Amino acid sequence: MQHKHTHPYQSAAGWTLLALAIPLLWWLSHPTWQIVIEPKSFVFWHSVVELFAVVVAMLVFVTGYRAIFSARKGAVVLLGVAFLGVGLLDFLHAISYAGMPDVMTANTPHKSIFFWLAARMLAATALLVYALLPSGPDISQLKKRLTLAMMLAVVGVLGYIGLLWPDRVPALFIEGQGLTPLKIGLEWLIVAVNLVTIAVLARRRKELVHECVMALGFAVALSAVSELFVMMLGVVAKDAANVLGHVYKVAAYLYLFHATFNEALRRPLERLEVQSMRERETLNAAPDGVLWVDDTGRILMANPVMEKLSGYPAHELVGQNVDLFLPPYLHARHAQSMRGLFHRTASPRHGFDGFEAAASRWPDAVPWTSRWVTGKTRARATPLPTSVT
Template structure:
């Protein structure tokens, strides 16, 4: 909404131009009009200055008090500026030449010093107002401190003017009139006010000119007129020589006109406009009431058709609002629940605790929260009309109205979800047990196959090689036969080596014969030789004295990790580090490879990591993988040593 009408701006512009033309004529006839003297000039000056002071004080009162504790930075600056300007104006008035207690020309210098301080403060405040682009809230305490600091600065300057008037160059000399310093100061004021008027005019004419947001509404067209009048008045004040000339009175009249325009632009629009628009306000009130009724009907429709249950209770825990979904969930009609206690839908054993929780929730000052602190605790228990209890997921909010607290609960029946969650947990437990059983069965099969390969097939191959050795000693064989037998011997040696490797991969004999430490040493050496990757095993044999289940699981985890390093990591160094405490065994496997890309660990086909997790879960341990692309991967495992391992085969 535009802050002024084009017609109003046009009228004020024409009025300003007319007064400027008239003033230009008077200024051109300065020699003629300066001969006109005003009798009782002191009284007229005092009366006009008093009127200006009253208007400035009114502006301060509105900027400071009209909106209670709500205040913007702009309204605070205007309040402080106009209050201090009114104070400077007061001291200007009482220090006129000839006032009791202020005799002599030096008091006229003091008076004009106060005059310049007051007008500079107003002029630069208006200039800052037109240049302001943003506003901000300011607290009551900061507002009070700002006023106190402003008053302190004002009275400090007042003391300096009275006590050390020579600080400022002479502004008035007896029988000679104004000094060049005073006239130059007036010219600066003329230029400042003219610039302010131009900027206000441009701001009004710009397409985005709107009412200033905030508490204090400002009519810029009147402030444009005020700045123009102040520029004209300062020109009059720069032309006079003696205080009883007519130019002084005319300048004061323009000053009062400017002050009145400021009053109308800042004060009148905020105080008088509401009363003049009473009829329009009544119409707006009716429109607001109609809109409120529409919003109420819309809100009622939303509540009535909501799929979730909604209940509102007062501070006495009486139900004052319930929607059909809530009544259906609890097995009642809406009319049956209205006015009853919320205890009607809460099991007997939970009522005391529930009432205490609701009371504490209201006292904390929070506005809303879920019922519970974790996923498993988000539901509470509801009581059906037939006495059946069922789980409810709910959230509660609170609202203060007329010093009364109301609580609103939005909830849904999650019986089916709870059953599904319990079944899912059961399935997960069964799958974990099945995985553990399969791991155990597979390990037994590996052990059995490895034993069969080593003890049976390995012995047969060894015996066959011994027979070949005896055959090689036969002197009657031809050279060709000897070569054939030697080739067969080499093939048998290769077969035995391959058989041993396969048997070791299936189940290293060192794990059964020497324990986990020696099995890991063999795995470390074989991995380094086969893949050319330096591998360090940091552990003591005493640390790795474990039962068969833990030893096998740890060996398989390290074996799978080294396999992943060889296949994917492109690492140059791997470190396997064990630390044992009285109740836990910690294991860290770290490589300097290329790391695992984000999301790769959650791929559905990452069975290696899944198998490791399942093995650790069967040992009641913790499994954590940390990987940074380009910086390697680290696997951290903690296994408790004080818990029994449940064998799924038993």
């Protein structure tokens, strides 16, 4: 049974950050109260924060791309791939920042802002698409690889333009004047996309009740606030507004990683653990002796009845090959039969690699019945004439 996701501490932290944003934005709206940070100190701080943001974005990618048994696996994978692009663009933003060693062309605020806007627009769009996508429990490897290749191609094109041809991009920041109307307009567009995403999450909250809607909502809201801070940049790019914009961006990434990790890994693993416990309880209560073996015949689990039938304690059976019940001259034949059974009945959709073998004691033989752990009988092994002692 799945439960609605709740986490009071993270909820309190998110609301606190959003509440603090109101007085901070009011403070930054007064030009005379601007705080300019010493350039060398700011560049070091900026590099550390962006590196941390890149690491978190890569974690979102890894957890999303490797999602298992998620109710919306396709959406989670797409979000993960998108944040691979976001992380790479954040890295390009960091290394092209004014004050860092020049990369191919002179580093300027205009150059780094180009990568900032590209990363923010990609993140906002990906979150909106993720919120809109319906349930889709599976996605083919081909689609995953094509999506990954397309994302790398997009980042490659943006990187080529931003690093080699920054002057061909319309002005985003002018020294001595500050942000251009184009840059401010694009920031407002990103904020608008984030607000639409929040509305979609609110409307679909009942459908997504088993996902981390709270964490997703805070991730999107904090991203929008981050853009509002960055829009408050003055004539100098190294000011308090820039600092706060980056802090809120990192906070948004952390909430997104929390949501992705829970949806892609933690909850599916918890469901598998519960399923495993139920199967173990069922097998332990079975009237027949039951072994759970893998494709090599190695015993993974044995129930109490099998202990009585075989004369071996369960801990001694686990790890041994099931052919210990057979005479030596049948070992090779049995191994071949096991390989053939798994080859014929493997389920690529679910990926399970084990089946159960049940046995009842007869006077001179042990009849075996095998089935896949999905619960549907797929094959019956031929009874092998051998005594069990």
